[in-house]
Amino acid sequence: MSEPLTAQRGAAQIFSGLSDDEAELLSQADRFARAELYPLAPHMDNEEWWPDQAFPKLGANGYFGITAPESLGGSGADLFTSGLILQAFARWNHAFALSWVAHENLWLQKLLRNASPEQLARYAPPMCRGESIGALGLTEPGAGSDALGSMRTTAVRDGDDYVLNGTKIYITNGPVADVLLVYAKTDKGLGSQGISAFIVESGFPGFKVAQKLVKMGFRGSQTAELVFDNCRVPAANLIGAENSGVKVVMSGLDLERAMIAPLCLGIAERALELSLDYARTRQQFGKPIASFQMVQDKLAQMYVWVESMRVFTYQALRAASALEGGDAGRGDIHKITAASVMFAANTMNQVLNEAVQIHGGSGYIWESEINRLYRAIKLLEIGAGTTEVRKIIISGEMLRG
Ligand SMILES: Cc1cc2nc3c(=O)[nH]c(=O)nc-3n(C[C@H](O)[C@H](O)[C@H](O)COP(=O)(O)OP(=O)(O)OC[C@H]3O[C@@H](n4cnc5c(N)ncnc54)[C@H](O)[C@@H]3O)c2cc1C
Known part of the structure; x- marks a missing residue:
C-alpha cells in the first residue's frame, strides 16, 4: 500500500502548493543564501557596503539567468522558480535580494523578451554569469508614478548613434551597474507613445553616476541618481523599433x-x-x-x-x-x-x-x-x-x- 500523501510531503507543503522538486529547490536556495549571503548582511547594512565578489559567485552557482535559455547561459526555468529563489534570498539578505531581482527581473527578463538575437548574444551571457550587473532606468526626478507621461530624458538620432540627455533617479544597482536598460523620449509630440528603450553601458561617454543615495533600509543594495550628458549610445543598442518603449x-x-x-x-x-x-x-x-x-x-x-x-x-x-x-x-x-x-x-x-x-x-x-x-x-x-x-x-x- 502506498504511503498517505501527508506522510510523503507534509501538510504544510501540500498547503503551499509546492511540488517536491519546487520544495527542494527552495530549500537548496535557502541553504545557499544562509551560507553565502547572510554573513554579508550586517556589513552591507551598517556601511552601505557592496560585496563585489557576490555576483560572480552567484553566477558560478547558477543563480542568475534562471528564466534565460541554456543557449545564452541560463537555466531555462520559469518565473515561478525564479520567485522561489528570490524568497529564499530575501530571508537571509533582503538587500542583496533586491539587487538580484533588479538585475534578473527588471532588466534581464526584459532583455530576453524584447532584444534582437545580436543584442541577446552580446549582453545576456555575461549577465547570466553574474559578471555584468544590470539596472533599469525609468524613474526621473519629475517622473515617478507618471513615469511615462512626465518623462524628460531625450534621445536624438545622430548618425550611427543616439545622443541621450536627462536624469534618472532612485536606480537600484545604479552605482555598480555595467549595463542598463534606459528609457528616453525619441518623439516628444507622441507623449508616452514616443518613448524608446536603449541598452546603455556604464562606460559609454556621457554616462555618469551623479550620486549614490543614502537610504533608511535595503542599505546594502546600491541606489543612484544617474545623469546622461550627451551620452552617445550606438543605434544598434535601440531595443525594438524607435518609439516602441x-x-x-x-x-x-x-x-x-x-x-x-x-x-x-x-x-x-x-x-x-x-x-x-x-x-x-x-x-x-x-x-x-x-x-x-x-x-x-x-x-x-x-x-x-x-x-x-x-x-x-x-x-x-x-x-x-x-x-x-x-x-x-x-x-x-x-x-x-x-x-x-x-x-x-x-x-x-x-x-x-x-x-x-x-x-x-x-x-x-x-x-x-x-x-x-x-x-x-x-x-x-x-x-x-x-x-x-x-x-x-x-x-x-x-x-x-
Ligand atoms: C530604493 C528605491 C529603489 C528604486 N529602484 C528603481 C529602479 O531600479 N528603477 C527605476 O526606474 N525606479 C526605481 N525606483 C523608483 C520607484 O519606482 C518610484 O519611487 C515609485 O514609482 C514612486 O515614484 P515617486 O517616488 O516619484 O513618487 P510620486 O509619484 O511622486 O508619488 C508621491 C505620492 O503621491 C501618490 N500619487 C501619485 N500619483 C497618484 C495618483 N494618481 N493617485 C493617488 N496617489 C498618487 C503616490 O502613491 C505617493 O504616495 C526606486 C525607488 C526607491 C525608493
Missing part, C-alpha cells in the same frame, strides 16, 4: 509585480522566525514571554498573515509564469499581480510591526536583525508602483466596461 515597459510590468511579492514573503517569514526564537528565549516575570497570551496572540496572527501571503504570492506568480511574451499589462493578470504585491507589502508591514513589538527595546536597536528588516519594508509599498498606483490598477480593471 511602451511595449517594452508593459511586457515586464506584471512579471515585475509578481516578483516583488516573494521578496515580501521571505522577509516576513524571517521576521516570524526571529520573533518565535525571541519569544521562546526572552524571560520576564520569571517565564519566557512566549508563555503570555498576548504574545501568543501576536505569533498566531503573524502566522496567519505569512501563510495568506504565501498562498496569494504563489498563485499570482504561477499565473504570471504562464504568460507568454507580450500578454502582460492588461486584463485579469494585471489586476491579480497588482493585488498580490499590494497585499504582500501591506501584510508584511503588519508582520514586521508585531515582530518589533515582540522584540521590545532590542527591536528598536539599529544593529538588531529585526530592526534591519523593519527599516527596509516601507520600500515595498513605494517601489515598482506605490500602493495607491496598485489600487488604481485594480479598481481600473474591475470598473472597465
Whole structure:
C-alpha cells in the first residue's frame, strides 16, 4: 500500500502548493543564501557596503539567468522558480535580494523578451554569469508614478548613434551597474507613445553616476541618481523599433509585480522566525514571554498573515509564469499581480510591526536583525508602483466596461 500523501510531503507543503522538486529547490536556495549571503548582511547594512565578489559567485552557482535559455547561459526555468529563489534570498539578505531581482527581473527578463538575437548574444551571457550587473532606468526626478507621461530624458538620432540627455533617479544597482536598460523620449509630440528603450553601458561617454543615495533600509543594495550628458549610445543598442518603449515597459510590468511579492514573503517569514526564537528565549516575570497570551496572540496572527501571503504570492506568480511574451499589462493578470504585491507589502508591514513589538527595546536597536528588516519594508509599498498606483490598477480593471 502506498504511503498517505501527508506522510510523503507534509501538510504544510501540500498547503503551499509546492511540488517536491519546487520544495527542494527552495530549500537548496535557502541553504545557499544562509551560507553565502547572510554573513554579508550586517556589513552591507551598517556601511552601505557592496560585496563585489557576490555576483560572480552567484553566477558560478547558477543563480542568475534562471528564466534565460541554456543557449545564452541560463537555466531555462520559469518565473515561478525564479520567485522561489528570490524568497529564499530575501530571508537571509533582503538587500542583496533586491539587487538580484533588479538585475534578473527588471532588466534581464526584459532583455530576453524584447532584444534582437545580436543584442541577446552580446549582453545576456555575461549577465547570466553574474559578471555584468544590470539596472533599469525609468524613474526621473519629475517622473515617478507618471513615469511615462512626465518623462524628460531625450534621445536624438545622430548618425550611427543616439545622443541621450536627462536624469534618472532612485536606480537600484545604479552605482555598480555595467549595463542598463534606459528609457528616453525619441518623439516628444507622441507623449508616452514616443518613448524608446536603449541598452546603455556604464562606460559609454556621457554616462555618469551623479550620486549614490543614502537610504533608511535595503542599505546594502546600491541606489543612484544617474545623469546622461550627451551620452552617445550606438543605434544598434535601440531595443525594438524607435518609439516602441511602451511595449517594452508593459511586457515586464506584471512579471515585475509578481516578483516583488516573494521578496515580501521571505522577509516576513524571517521576521516570524526571529520573533518565535525571541519569544521562546526572552524571560520576564520569571517565564519566557512566549508563555503570555498576548504574545501568543501576536505569533498566531503573524502566522496567519505569512501563510495568506504565501498562498496569494504563489498563485499570482504561477499565473504570471504562464504568460507568454507580450500578454502582460492588461486584463485579469494585471489586476491579480497588482493585488498580490499590494497585499504582500501591506501584510508584511503588519508582520514586521508585531515582530518589533515582540522584540521590545532590542527591536528598536539599529544593529538588531529585526530592526534591519523593519527599516527596509516601507520600500515595498513605494517601489515598482506605490500602493495607491496598485489600487488604481485594480479598481481600473474591475470598473472597465
Ligand atoms: C530604493 C528605491 C529603489 C528604486 N529602484 C528603481 C529602479 O531600479 N528603477 C527605476 O526606474 N525606479 C526605481 N525606483 C523608483 C520607484 O519606482 C518610484 O519611487 C515609485 O514609482 C514612486 O515614484 P515617486 O517616488 O516619484 O513618487 P510620486 O509619484 O511622486 O508619488 C508621491 C505620492 O503621491 C501618490 N500619487 C501619485 N500619483 C497618484 C495618483 N494618481 N493617485 C493617488 N496617489 C498618487 C503616490 O502613491 C505617493 O504616495 C526606486 C525607488 C526607491 C525608493
